[in-house]
Amino acid sequence: MRKLAALAAVVTMSVGALTACSGGDYCADLKGYVDSAKDLDIKDADAVGKMLDQAKSVSKSAPDDIKDDWKVVIDYAEKAKDAKGDTNKLMELAKSDGEKIQKSMDAISKQAKDTCKIDLENG
Numbered sequence: 001m002r003k004l005a006a007l008a009a010v011v012t013m014s015v016g017a018l019t020a021c022s023g024g025d026y027c028a029d030l031k032g033y034v035d036s037a038k039d040l041d042i043k044d045a046d047a048v049g050k051m052l053d054q055a056k057s058v059s060k061s062a063p064d065d066i067k068d069d070w071k072v073v074i075d076y077a078e079k080a081k082d083a084k085g086d087t088n089k090l091m092e093l094a095k096s097d098g099e100k101i102q103k104s105m106d107a108i109s110k111q112a113k114d115t116c117k118i119d120l121e122n123g
Helices: 002-012 025-037 043-059 063-082 086-117
Strands: none
Touching: 002 025, 025 043, 025 086, 043 063
């Protein structure tokens, strides 16, 4: 269950401080994503689907240097949605893709803080 909790924590990206964005549409899209991901239950396929839609929107406006990271997040969220709340599938996903998603989330979090003044790590 710890891995499942870690999966949920990575996907939800708890938000600590939201301040004014300076990066245009990307920052506004990112805020929408953060709102959809807040308190996400990774076992709720519908909620994961809504978060996935927001992630796709953000990826379109994302700066080129993190577009690949957003693709990793989207791929991961699609797999989580396809698991339909199956704890075993979600734990396997965390095991197989956890390191890759963490690296991408680290890059996205750094860029969000630097460009949009959105702190994704302190929630």
